[in-house]
Amino acid sequence: MxxxxxxxxxxxxxxxxxxxxxxxxxxxxxxxxxxxxxxxxxxxxxxxxxxxxxxxxxxxxxxxxxxxxxxxxxxxxxxxxxxxxxxxxxxxxxxxxxxxxxxxxxxxxxxxxxxxxxxxxxxxxxNLCGLTAAQAVFFRLGLPAPFTWKGKEEEDRIRKWAKKEVYFFIAGASTSVGMYAAQLVRRSAEVNGATIRLLGAASKQRFSLLKSEPYGYDDLVDYRNNDWVEHIRALTGGKGVDFAYDCISEGNTVKTVSETLNNSGNMAIVRSREGNAWNAEDLPVEPIYGAVWEGLGIEIQYQGFTVPTSPEARAFAVAFFKWLSEGGELSxxxxxxxxxxxxxxxxxxxxxxxxxxxxxxxxxxxxxxxxxxxxxxxxxxxxxxx
Structure with a gap:
């Protein structure tokens, strides 16, 4: 071949x-x-x-x-x-x-x-981008998934977020990972009836696409505007978002995205500190990073750091692909x-x-x-x- x-x-x-x-x-x-x-x-x-x-x-x-x-x-x-x-x-x-x-x-x-x-x-x-987004939204940030992978713990998540209002911000909304993440946030809201306000940063040329189905953003900001962080916070009544997902994670994006969080907010990123993709200090919270390769259930060796074997991450990946096989709604x-x-x-x-x-x-x-x-x-x- x-x-x-x-x-x-x-x-x-x-x-x-x-x-x-x-x-x-x-x-x-x-x-x-x-x-x-x-x-x-x-x-x-x-x-x-x-x-x-x-x-x-x-x-x-x-x-x-x-x-x-x-x-x-x-x-x-x-x-x-x-x-x-x-x-x-x-x-x-x-x-x-x-x-x-x-x-x-x-x-x-x-x-x-x-x-x-x-x-x-x-x-x-x-495959890769869909799983990357699912890992961030469900496995790392803890929103309830539209498929079962942790039994009672997953049921507890659903009860925790039931009927609450949640703000979820995605930087890099028009990236492949960001577009899948938006859909999965919507699937999560359907699981427990939570009201999730989906906010994003992207090029203004993509606003119409991202506000339509299957993404359904509530509001978007142009990442080229210097005041977009203030605009995002204003959309939350000044409190900041509950969750942020930085689908770029380069240069100063991690630092900037972290400024959208409220006092108890959390964020996930797609690139690691160890890989020197970003080096922002004095962040309000340590961003959650994990390689998509964890889903393979094997130890991953890079030059300088190792991603250990994670049976839990593999079980999550198996559940995600099973969900897709059974008609899981992900355009x-x-x-x-x-x-x-x-x-x-x-x-x-x-x-x-x-x-x-x-x-x-x-x-x-x-x-x-x-x-x-x-x-x-x-x-x-x-x-x-x-």
């Missing part, structure tokens, strides 16, 4: 013929139809942690080609089943292959069944279907996403598909399929 393979010395990736993997016990072999790009994909190609030869990439959708041993008959999975999921790719020191290839292997309980009403292009967008993010296949990802998709921060996304290309990214997910088709 063909796969997009890391070249550590050149700090790039190239398409290469590699063996089709075999599924182990409890795994499934997927013929990959589509892949979606995330900023972490080019980040760890331009700043490699793994060794040359690793298949890169995270998000995928396709069909099951083969079931490994010990996949339970109650899973609902079978050969030819439409599924989607995510892998770690070259995003750590660990030697684990990614998804940007014609075939990929994944644990059976960390893929979800894609309905026929959803395209493979749309399905590929839901796919808008798709920008990119031309070409695996061989176009580096020269086009990675160039658009940039090698690091949002400020790195500058280029001089003029093709229509190379326009700046906003409220869209880059998706490529892989191999030949109908």
């Amino acid at each position: 063909q796969g997009l393979v890391l070249d550590t010395e050149q700090k790039t990736a190239f398409v290469k013929d590699i063996p089709i993997p075999e599924p182990g016990a409890g795994e499934v072999l997927i013929q990959v139809y589509t892949v979606a790009l995330n900023p972490i994909d080019p980040l760890y190609v331009h700043n490699p942690l793994g060794a040359t030869g690793r298949t890169v990439g995270s998000d995928f959708a396709g069909i099951i080609n083969k079931l490994g041993e010990a996949v339970p008959s109650t899973s609902g999975l079978k050969e030819g089943q439409r599924v989607a999921g995510f892998l770690q790719g070259a995003c750590s020191v660990n030697e684990r292959p990614g998804s940007f290839a014609e075939y990929a292997v994944a644990p059976w309980d960390l893929v979800w069944r894609v309905p026929s009403t959803l395209s493979f292009e749309e399905a590929a967008t839901k 796919a993010n808008p798709v920008r279907l990119m031309p070409g296949g695996l061989d176009s990802i580096v020269k086009d998709g990675f160039l658009l996403l940039g090698p690091g921060s949002m400020e790195d996304r500058e280029h001089t290309r003029t093709e229509s598909w190379m326009r700046p990214i906003s409220a869209e997910k880059l998706v490529y088709r892989v191999g030949e399929w109908n």
